[in-house]
Structures are given as structure tokens and as C-alpha cells.
Amino acid sequence: MNMNHPEKIEKLLNGTDGALITSPHNLRYFSGFAGGEGIALIGSDFRYLFVDSRYTEEARSEAPNFEVIEFKAGGLCAEINNRLKSCGALRLCFEDNEMTVSEYQRYSEKLTVSELCPIGDRADKVRMVKTDEEIERMRRAEKIGDIALGKTLPMLSAGIRECDIAAELEYRMRRLGAEGTSFDTIVVSGAKSAMPHGRPDEKMLEHGDLVTIDFGCVYKGYCSDMTRTFAIGDISDEKKKIYDTVLSAQLTGLSAIRAGEKASDCDRAAREVIESADFGKYFGHSLGHGVGLKIHELPNLSPRSEVILEENMIVTCEPGIYIGGLGGVRIEDMVAVKENGCDILSSFTKELIICR
């Protein structure tokens, strides 16, 4: 992001004189600086980036549209106050969802401002619609996941531990150029697969298990997110029915996603498939979420969402059924919303794979 998007800055400011940007993802989005630690002060006609000496070089090269100011320990607020004075900024907005209470108290005491107003979800809303460059980074991230999963798949068999699969997948993604994982990799098998966000441990895969793998990586700052569920050997008819129902719901959700559609209607379309198979009470979460610099962004594809989808939003479509004691299935793709549908960024098969 840079000076090419003044309308995004105006949305962010919403009538205030400046925005105090402190979170790693918003620093990166609005300035380009990827170091994570620093403070940006952004107004309609000024751009300052305050960093300590560890980040000065990086900030100067990554945020060319910003005046980079190096501060010494204890000197940050004085440096900010100098710039506030020279540009006459009095009312600042700040990231209330990201700042600690003690940081807020310190800024309230030390900054010479008339008001610090919460920014609410304005930064998140600005980031909702992606540029082509952002989409290409996420397409690449998702592709890395596709390839890494393909290379890990031969490991899946009875007797191997969940933690070994998670480690292999993460290693493969790093070797393919990922900067890291976009969240802690989920590999859950057997009865544990009924925990949507369970953690991989030393449990071994067993014959007849469902194994859910939910994972993603970060490429040039942008996250990917995908989920596939596999069978270890032959599975029961009920597990097969759960799989088929989730797949059908996922495909229905995908076909509902398009620009102009209500996010809540996409959730509804997929949920109805699961409800009509009498599994409704086992699908507790929403259909999907936005993805970007953060793994969970706006919009939410949930029954309560009031968002109308717009072209180039990136969202996931990930229905699931989780039955305590038995197991669960989730299938997830990340997609770019388009005028007449959606562009699915992952290409890994969704046909049930039975691992022998």
C-alpha cells in the first residue's frame, strides 16, 4: 500500500486528523514496513514512521513514502509530539482492538492531542477488498499449501503420529518459500477430529480414522488457509455420509459466493445442505472468514454478517460436521470473490482419499 490509494487513507481517518498505526499487519498494509515493531502516524498529507535503531534500515527501504524517524528508548512520544505540532494534528484515531490498556494510558498521558478516538473496524474494512498484487501473493501461498500437502500425503497411514504429519507439512511449506505458518497447523484424527481446532500430538493414526488437516502458510506477508479430511483405510458408512454431506455443503457454499451476494446467504445455502441431512446441530461455526495479512479478517460468512460481498474480497468456504466420540470432517477452500462467482485459489482434490 502506498500513496496510490488516498481514498483508503480517508476511510481510515474518517474525519480525524491522523491515525496512530501500531499493529504489525496494519503497519505493513499502510506503510509497507514489514518489521512489525514501530508506529506509523498517517494523515491526509503526512506519513511518518517511528522505529528504533534495529529497524531503521528496513523501514527506509520498505516504506519509501514515509519519513522514517529513529527514536531512542523513552523518546518516542516526544518525537511523535514534534510531528503532531508541525502538522497541526489534534484528533487522532488509534487501533483500539490492538493496543494494550497500558499503552493506551501512556499515549493518553504523553501525546499532545485533544482526543484519541477508537478506530473500531475501519482498518479491517479498508483491507477487505484486495488488490491484484495481494491476490497473487495469496494465490502463491495457497499453491505452496497445495504442493506441500501433496508431498505429505504419502505419509498418511495407520501408525504415524499427528505431530509427524504437522512437522512434515510445515517443513515442506518452508522449503517451498513460505515465511512461516499462518496459524498453528491442525492435524486431528479419530475421535479428536470432532474438535474443529484440536492440536496435533503424539496420537497415532488408526485404521478407520478420519484425519482433518487444516493449515496455511505466509507468503510475502499474506496468509493461506485450507482444510482437507482424509480416511485411513476403510471407514464406516456413517463417516462416509458425513464426508459426502460436508463436500456437498462446501460445493453449494462455493456456488453461492459472488459479488453482490449477502455473506449471510452464503452461510445459509451451505448450512441448509447440512441441516437437510440432519447434521445441523453438528455444524457450530460459521461458513467462512476473510483472509489477508491476518488469518482471520473481515468479512465473516456467518448467519449474523451484514456484509454484501464485493469483487476481490478473499474468503474461505469451510463447512464442517463434528460428532463427539465419532469424529469430524471439514473441507475448506480460500477463494477470491468475482462478479459472476468465485476464483478458487486451491486446487487440491476434494474427492475422499483413502490412505492405505
Ligand SMILES: [Mn+2]
Ligand atoms: Mn479457515
